[in-house]
Amino acid sequence: MALKAAIDSVKGRIEDLKTSIPQQRTKNKECATVVSQHRLGGHILVHNRILGFHVEGGRGVKFTFKNINVDNPNEEFFFTIRLEDDIYTLLNCKPSVKDTDEVIHELNKTNGLFKFVRTMRKKFQEAVAQGSLSMTTNEHQESAFMSASAPVLSISTITEGNENQDEPIKGNAHLQKQVNRRRVKSPGSASSVCQSPRLKEMKRCGGCSPARYLILMRHAGSCRALIANKLTCKLRHTQVLDV
Template identity: 35%
Template structure:
């Protein structure tokens, strides 16, 4: 062995160097292995951490997927509810619009009814005023009728006046001739187209045409009746005067009686009724107003 050597060095020394070299290599390999093992351990631990994180992430992902599915289900439910609410809202909006239109229609109807009520109230108020005016006219007409009835009664009692209806209105007087109080004097008048026409006069008196023209002009029918009675009384007075004159000339005094002076005064036989508000012996006012052609005489004619 001593003879074995490696080149210039002996074999033991070479073996020692080789062993040292191997030991150094082994030491390097061990260090490298330790470093690699440590690095691998670190990598393994890191991989485990990553794997754990990955597994945790997977779990979180599963949870998130579950939450997502739940969220999607809730969203679908909310969308369904929203759709139903939208349809309900649209229906309610439509119903509200219809109710608004109906309210406007009702308001218009109420306004129209108020206008009608106001119009009816105005008409009723005017009708009440017209009714009051008619009642006042009726009271005045009744008062005038009472006055007319009183006047007719006074004429009938004091002057022997009678009014008879027929083809026209016939006015009959008596109590004109004191010797024959029941002797009748009459005339008949008819109203045609607001014009007085004389149908009959017994006995016929003078100036009757002028009297008709005057009454058609003035419409003073009471005055016409009064003048006609005065005309009858005057005609009777003329007849009496002629009879008395003839009797005086013939010497017959039988016609001249104690009552003749009274008979010779027409104003005593026919009291004047022209004074306004004058009273007769019976205490009744004599009429002074004229008769309207379209009212009183037509009422008498029926």
């Protein structure tokens, strides 16, 4: 009797374990789901903070990115895809990028959604780089056009200035002739100066400057005084001998 009771007890325990094992497995799955969601939420927060990435549901799934344009980090780049009958379809994309048909075909072929999202973000970055490059090229072309046009403006301005300056010159031609005639007739004119003896001496000296002419005249005067002094002494000596 004791053995039979022990066997019944073991059988009852087995039944309890059979019932509790599925329940424990369900709890384990729930815990794993909660942990996974918590980790996923942490990853999403990191992606939202660093990549400016978030997902919205609706008529399809909308993937939005920020922090792509360096000049405007808050600018949004997004695309929306829809899954229907196991076929992905790209509903919209802003800004539009190249080769989206090939990327969608690759997504339907491999079902690699994460790779598709990374590829689209890379294409957004390429579109921003190409847009900034084209803007830089346009600025260089505009500056080259302005530099090429500048000489034309300066030439026209100089021409207008010369045309405006011609009129007063022509108007003052008669007055200039009268001034020249007065200078010729004045007693202190160049013709009267040329008749002075000192100027003639300067011409004989080879057209030297007035300062040099004065030095030469002083030197000549001192030489004349010395010669006169020697002649005076010689005459006095001769008179003494005669006496």
